[in-house]
Structure formats: C-alpha cells, structure tokens
C-alpha cells in the first residue's frame with residue numbers, strides 16, 4: 001500500500017557535519033563519577049563530538065546543508081522550502097532556520113523550525129513529503145542539527161555521558177509513488193512530557209531566572225530508565241506498522257537505520273523486529289545521542305560507507321522527548 005498521492009519525495013542528496021572536537025569517555029571520567037566501562041556497557045558510546053567555543057547550531061547547519069545541496073546538484077536558490085529539525089535553537093527569536101537561511105543561500109525558501117526532539121528529522125521528512133506530493137514544493141532542504149552539549153549539565157552523570165553535537169541534511173525532490181518515501185508514520189504522547197525535558201529557559205521559567213539557573217533547570221533532564229522501556233516498545237511497534245502498511249518484510253530491507261540513543265535499545269528493537277544484525281546500522285559508539293541530527297548523520301555515514309546504495313529499501317525509526325516517535329520507509 002502506497003500513499004494516496006501519485007508523487008512522493010526522494011532523497012536527491014545527503015550531507016553531514018560533525019564538529020572537530022572529540023570528547024572520549026576517559027575525559028568524562030575526569031569530570032563526573034563515571035567509568036568508560038559503565039558508559040560502554042550501558043550505552044555503547046565510546047566518544048562524541050562537541051562544538052568548539054564560538055561554534056553553534058547554525059555553523060553545523062551550514063556545513064551539512066551545503067554538502068547536501070552539492071551532493072544533489074541543486075543550487076541554493078532552487079530550494080523552495082527549508083525545514084530545520086532541532087531542539088537546541090541558535091536563540092529563541094527568530095527561528096534558527098531563518099538565521100541559517102543567508103548562510104546557506106536558500107534565499108527563495110520558506111523557513112520553518114520543526115520541534116519534535118529526537119524524532120524531529122523524521123517529522124520534518126513527513127512534512128516535506130506532503131508539500132512535494134501536493135506540488136507545492138520542488139526542492140526541499142531538510143536538516144536535523146543539534147548543539148546539545150550547550151544544554152548539557154556537566155555535573156549530572158546520568159545525562160552528560162550521552163549527548164553529542166552534529167548535523168545531517170538531505171535534499172528532497174519529487175519522485176513517482178513506489179520510489180522515494182513509501183510510508184511514514186508519526187506519533188506524540190504529551191503525557192510523558194516530563195520524562196525528557198529542559199524545564200527552564202522558556203516563558204514559564206525564563207532564562208534570566210537566577211534561582212532556576214542555580215537549580216540547574218535550563219539543562220536537559222531525562223529519566224533514562226523509564227524512557228528506555230517505552231522507547232523499545234514504541235520503536236518496535238511503529239517500525240512494524242510502517243513495514244506492514246507498505247506490504248514489505250524485513251527480508252526486503254537493505255538496512256535499518258534507527259535513532260542512535262543507546263546500543264541496547266537498538267539491539268532490543270532489531271531483535272524484536274527480527275532484523276539480522278548486519279542489516280542494522282549503528283554509529284552511536286562514535287557520535288553519542290545527537291537527537292534530531294542522529295538519523296540524517298547515520299544515513300549519511302551509511303551511504304558514505306556503501307551500506308546504502310541507490311534503489312535500496314531503508315527503514316529509519318526515531319524516538320524522543322514529547323514523547324514523539326516516528327518511522328519512515330524509503331527507497332534510496
């Protein structure tokens with residue numbers, strides 16, 4: 001079963017960017033009460049990339065976005081819609097996509113930030129696909145980028161070992177149904193909003209509230225263990241749903257490229273879906289959890305490594321704050 005639309009969106013080009021600075025588990029051992037062994041066995045993470053002083057979200061967005069447009073052979077002026085999935089804004093006003101626009105040169109694009117935490121990139125793909133399917137847009141730039149380490153509480157060992165910075169971008173163009181994106185599903189359950197959150201820095205607890213800063217409220221908080229259980233169930237269900245709706249089985253898949261939060265989550269989901277290990281892509285070991293950047297970064301690296309080739313069927317599924325979760329099945 002395909003969409004009702006005759007036209008869908010295909011990935012015409014892809015690009016990634018990781019900041020140069022690498023933070024290893026050994027570095028974290030010197031900052032908080034943790035160990036390389038604990039981090040590796042509980043998360044799979046060995047190292048992550050961290051922005052340099054003076055570097056921020058839009059710098060990552062520019063590098064990944066330009067690489068994707070070059071890969072697609074599309075001039076920046078041809079982009080008519082630019083969606084930026086991020087949870088770590090350059091600044092609250094204006095939209096980070098608007099700030100990035102002149103740097104990318106996408107002067108003819110309407111620019112929109114998409115806020116769905118770790119599911120943001122897949123949410124943005126789903127939005128972009130609709131505009132392409134209806135003929136409203138011809139060249140859409142979708143970027144997932146995060147500067148999570150700026151909002152990481154480096155005194156909280158339960159979160160600071162997890163996150164990394166980075167960006168991944170794709171250019172989407174029209175394709176006939178059956179090619180490109182075949183199915184996409186997305187879900188939100190806001191009753192879990194407190195489980196992954198940054199309670200300070202918005203209008204309820206403004207960024208200038210000194211007491212809130214002392215209580216470390218403008219930093220990312222996560223009740224990891226509770227998130228873990230829901231994440232495994234939700235990722236498994238939505239991935240199975242999308243394959244089912246498209247009438248395909250895991251045998252048809254070339255690669256499963258899930259959100260990279262924790263190797264144990266990825267392994268659990270892969271085995272529940274009965275996807276052989278060699279068809280599951282992981283890079284969480286080297287980049288940590290990069291939230292909205294996670295899937296486009298992983299897709300870009302998988303293409304670079306020759307693990308995804310043109311014509312391959314790929315499934316990507318994400319889970320994150322909100323809770324939000326989403327899955328996309330596409331022919332590359």
Ligand code: UT7
Pocket residue numbers: 033034035038039042043118157158159161196223224225226227228231261262265289291319320321
């Ligand atoms: O990307 C968005 C979605 N996010 C996720 O999917 C993340 C989901 N959650 C996780 O990945 C895991 O829950 C974590 C990696 C965050 C934590 O792993 P866990 O196996 O669930 O550990 P836990 O939270 O149950 O903690 C176990 C123990 C605790 O000690 P006690 O209470 O048993 O004495 C923690 O205090 O590990 C302790 N601990 C640590 N020890 C050393 C927590 N963090 C650390 C640490 N180093 N960094």
